[in-house]
Amino acid sequence: MIPAAFDYVVPRTLPEAVAELVKHGQEAKVLAGGHSLIPLMKLRLSTPSFLVDIGRIGNLSYIREEDGHVAIGALTSHHDIEFSELLKNKLPLLTSAASQIGDPQVRNRGTIGGAAAHADPFGDFPACLLALDAEFKAVGPRGERSIAARDFFVDTFTSSLEPNEILREIRIPTPPPGSRGTYLKFSRRSQDWAIVAVAAQVRVTGHEVTQVAVGLTGMGSHPIRASGVEQALRGKAGHDDELRGAAERATDGTDPPQDLNGSPDYRRHLARVLTRRALEQVTAHH
Amino acid sequence: MRRRVAVTINGTKHEHEVEPRLLLVQYIRDVVGLTGTHVGCDTSNCGACTVELDGHSVKSCTVFAVQADGAQVTTIEGLAQGTTLHPLQQAFWDEHGLQCGFCTPGMIMAARQLLARNPNPSEQEIRVGLEGNLCRCTGYHNIVKSIQAAAKVMAPGAERKAPAPVS
Numbered sequence: 001m002i003p004a005a006f007d008y009v010v011p012r013t014l015p016e017a018v019a020e021l022v023k024h025g026q027e028a029k030v031l032a033g034g035h036s037l038i039p040l041m042k043l044r045l046s047t048p049s050f051l052v053d054i055g056r057i058g059n060l061s062y063i064r065e066e067d068g069h070v071a072i073g074a075l076t077s078h079h080d081i082e083f084s085e086l087l088k089n090k091l092p093l094l095t096s097a098a099s100q101i102g103d104p105q106v107r108n109r110g111t112i113g114g115a116a117a118h119a120d121p122f123g124d125f126p127a128c129l130l131a132l133d134a135e136f137k138a139v140g141p142r143g144e145r146s147i148a149a150r151d152f153f154v155d156t157f158t159s160s161l162e163p164n165e166i167l168r169e170i171r172i173p174t175p176p177p178g179s180r181g182t183y184l185k186f187s188r189r190s191q192d193w194a195i196v197a198v199a200a201q202v203r204v205t206g207h208e209v210t211q212v213a214v215g216l217t218g219m220g221s222h223p224i225r226a227s228g229v230e231q232a233l234r235g236k237a238g239h240d241d242e243l244r245g246a247a248e249r250a251t252d253g254t255d256p257p258q259d260l261n262g263s264p265d266y267r268r269h270l271a272r273v274l275t276r277r278a279l280e281q282v283t284a285h286h
Numbered sequence: 287m288r289r290r291v292a293v294t295i296n297g298t299k300h301e302h303e304v305e306p307r308l309l310l311v312q313y314i315r316d317v318v319g320l321t322g323t324h325v326g327c328d329t330s331n332c333g334a335c336t337v338e339l340d341g342h343s344v345k346s347c348t349v350f351a352v353q354a355d356g357a358q359v360t361t362i363e364g365l366a367q368g369t370t371l372h373p374l375q376q377a378f379w380d381e382h383g384l385q386c387g388f389c390t391p392g393m394i395m396a397a398r399q400l401l402a403r404n405p406n407p408s409e410q411e412i413r414v415g416l417e418g419n420l421c422r423c424t425g426y427h428n429i430v431k432s433i434q435a436a437a438k439v440m441a442p443g444a445e446r447k448a449p450a451p452v453s
Binding site: 003053103 | 287289305306307309328329330331333336342343344345347348349350352353355396399400415417418419
């Protein structure tokens with residue numbers, strides 16, 4: 001399959017890349033790892049006439065802790081996230097999700113910034129970043145701005161980035177000690193997209209659930225927070241019956257799609273089961 | 287608009303004018319003429335087109351040739367030393383790790399990355415590590431055995447028996 005013809009530029013800095021986007025307007029697309037965009041272009045579902053390849057801009061691939069946050073460069077690959085010792089210790093929700101994306105070859109090329117900006121409702125990182133209250137640093141013609149995760153994922157394949165903005169960094173508040181996270185994904189084939197997946201980050205202090213954040217993949221046109229679950233569990237002791245009761249509310253306010261992989265009812269069932277399992281996993285041994 | 291790319295494939299530098307939409311796998315096969323890398327599904331699922339790009343295994347059907355400008359690429363043709371097969375190739379031969387052979391170049395390139403990252407993988411780690419490569423003959427059992435055999439030969443300090451020459 002051959003993509004439609006396009007012209008191509010390789011800027012060396014972010015301001016140069018932004019200038020190219022400004023110049024070419026809606027005709028241009030940003031190319032990062034290319035593992036969402038290139039398949040779409042080969043199917044001609046996406047036919048940009050101009051690609052701005054940001055893959056050679058330096059200093060956009062890193063994972064570091066600073067000021068109570070973990071900062072991840074937009075070009076950091078899924079592979080680097082999967083094997084990051086810092087993230088294994090501080091944000092295992094992300095390493096867990098990264099290890100379940102595509103396959104090793106895809107994880108070598110795909111980037112977290114590309115996955116976020118692509119805003120695929122079945123992508124794995126968006127629900128995690130939403131649950132972790134991530135902050136997105138974007139550079140545009142008027143400088144840099146910060147977008148909260150709850151404002152970032154707008155609709156299917158639509159983030160709140162402007163066409164002439166480029167995601168530079170994702171910042172995540174470092175969870176306090178004792179906070180635990182996991183990503184449970186259900187799909188029927190290895191390397192496939194999620195039918196439904198659940199990102200959970202929970203902290204139990206003594207005998208009280210002091211932090212609970214649950215993000216859902218595949219339960220609407222964009223990732224959503226399971227606020228019903230969070231309300232039901234916050235302040236509780238985290239007993240099994242409380243976890244089960246909270247997980248029943250995973251479908252509150254959701255509008256799961258119908259497609260070849262499953263009906264809305266099937267997805268609601270998966271969301272409840274996966275939420276219960278995720279909650280059990282992150283509260284075990286408390 | 288065509289663009290000039292310089293790609294070093296298996297140690298040999300190649301320079302061509304290409305359209306930006308040319309895929310790396312088309313560049314390798316149709317422009318450079320190395321047809322050991324196969325196109326299977328052409329949708330980044332099957333892994334038949336796996337090559338190494340600057341040391342990372344990639345599906346070359348999902349990379350533009352222009353993205354590989356200045357890069358080092360290793361394909362299946364780059365593994366043997368003269369007439370001596372790479373230990374992975376030899377192990378696939380010895381353990382009957384192929385039936386029709388279509389997926390084999392991609393399997394071997396994926397296995398090379400797997401063993402570079404994990405020189406002594408368990409059977410389960412090999413199976414998971416190959417999740418990006420499909421064998422439609424379903425010959426996975428012998429593929430796993432081949433990689434286990436190669437891992438033994440490639441382990442640091444392993445005694446190397448002289449492999450059979452390529453006839």
